[in-house]
Amino acid sequence: MNQKVIDVIEGVYQSREKHFWMLLDPERESLAELTEAAEIAVDNGVDGILVGSSTYEQDGFSDAVQAVKKGTGNYKPVLIFPGGHKQVSAYADAILFLSLLSGRNSQYLIGEQLLAVPHVHRIRLETIPTGYLLIESGSETSVQQITQTTPLPRDRADLIATYALTGQYMGKRVIYLEAGSGAVLPVPAHAIEQTRATIEVPLIVGGGIRTSDQANIAAISGADFVVIGTALEHARDHVRVAELANAVHSAMAVESDDTSVEIANQTNDVPVLEMKPAKKQ
Numbered sequence: 001m002n003q004k005v006i007d008v009i010e011g012v013y014q015s016r017e018k019h020f021w022m023l024l025d026p027e028r029e030s031l032a033e034l035t036e037a038a039e040i041a042v043d044n045g046v047d048g049i050l051v052g053s054s055t056y057e058q059d060g061f062s063d064a065v066q067a068v069k070k071g072t073g074n075y076k077p078v079l080i081f082p083g084g085h086k087q088v089s090a091y092a093d094a095i096l097f098l099s100l101l102s103g104r105n106s107q108y109l110i111g112e113q114l115l116a117v118p119h120v121h122r123i124r125l126e127t128i129p130t131g132y133l134l135i136e137s138g139s140e141t142s143v144q145q146i147t148q149t150t151p152l153p154r155d156r157a158d159l160i161a162t163y164a165l166t167g168q169y170m171g172k173r174v175i176y177l178e179a180g181s182g183a184v185l186p187v188p189a190h191a192i193e194q195t196r197a198t199i200e201v202p203l204i205v206g207g208g209i210r211t212s213d214q215a216n217i218a219a220i221s222g223a224d225f226v227v228i229g230t231a232l233e234h235a236r237d238h239v240r241v242a243e244l245a246n247a248v249h250s251a252m253a254v255e256s257d258d259t260s261v262e263i264a265n266q267t268n269d270v271p272v273l274e275m276k277p278a279k280k281q
């Protein structure tokens with residue numbers, strides 16, 4: 001990768017392309033599996049690979065990133081999606097420099113970042129300032145448990161969009177709406193739509209997306225980048241990767257300014273910045 005990753009990300013947003021990112025968890029796969037997964041991903045339409053884990057604390061993280069990078073043949077960006085400050089590696093093209101804005105736990109707002117910075121600076125790793133918002137997804141997820149934060153209510157698209165805009169105003173170059181890895185329910189389409197209509201920076205959406213339909217809906221609703229991890233874990237199925245990639249890419253032609261995707265239970269039309277008390281469902 002000679003190009004800066006932020007330029008790639010902003011280029012996707014500006015051109016209204018849709019990109020499909022695969023998440024690989026080094027805690028759940030061997031080095032050989034990571035390389036193989038990355039090879040299959042690149043061969044079947046994946047546009048970039050995230051590497052990270054909510055719990056990984058071992059020294060071998062950089063080896064895992066190197067294994068993934070090897071599998072991509074340097075054709076697609078490899079980004080660190082860190083669960084903590086030890087997840088830094090010079091083999092990555094960039095790191096999503098996350099700040100968990102939906103919570104009030106200072107460890108994940110600034111603490112882990114501060115601990116990571118000396119290493120990140122030493123290796124001159126590209127940082128992508130990312131506003132990370134955790135959205136309620138039907139049950140408690142590991143990211144929720146680990147960060148000890150409360151996710152944003154899934155029926156409050158207005159609140160989610162306002163948090164995203166706050167992130168943008170704070171200087172975040174990217175916003176990530178996260179349902180949590182393995183979530184029962186993905187981020188609601190209405191929350192994606194309202195966030196997309198509100199912010200003017202690229203939007204990443206992930207967590208709980210398992211099917212082509214769900215991936216397609218996330219992209220049509222306004223996600224510039226759709227992330228899938230769990231659904232592809234250990235499943236080295238070329239066809240399935242290609243189907244999911246196609247479901248995301250094909251949304252480019254479908255998305256319009258009128259992204260009125262019909263999703264059950266998503267009828268909240270409260271405009272952003274006019275926040276109302278949370279409704280009980």
Ligand code: 1GP
Binds near residue numbers: 182205208
């Ligand atoms: C998690 O958004 C990613 O941080 C991907 O989630 O593992 O549920 O696909 P899944």
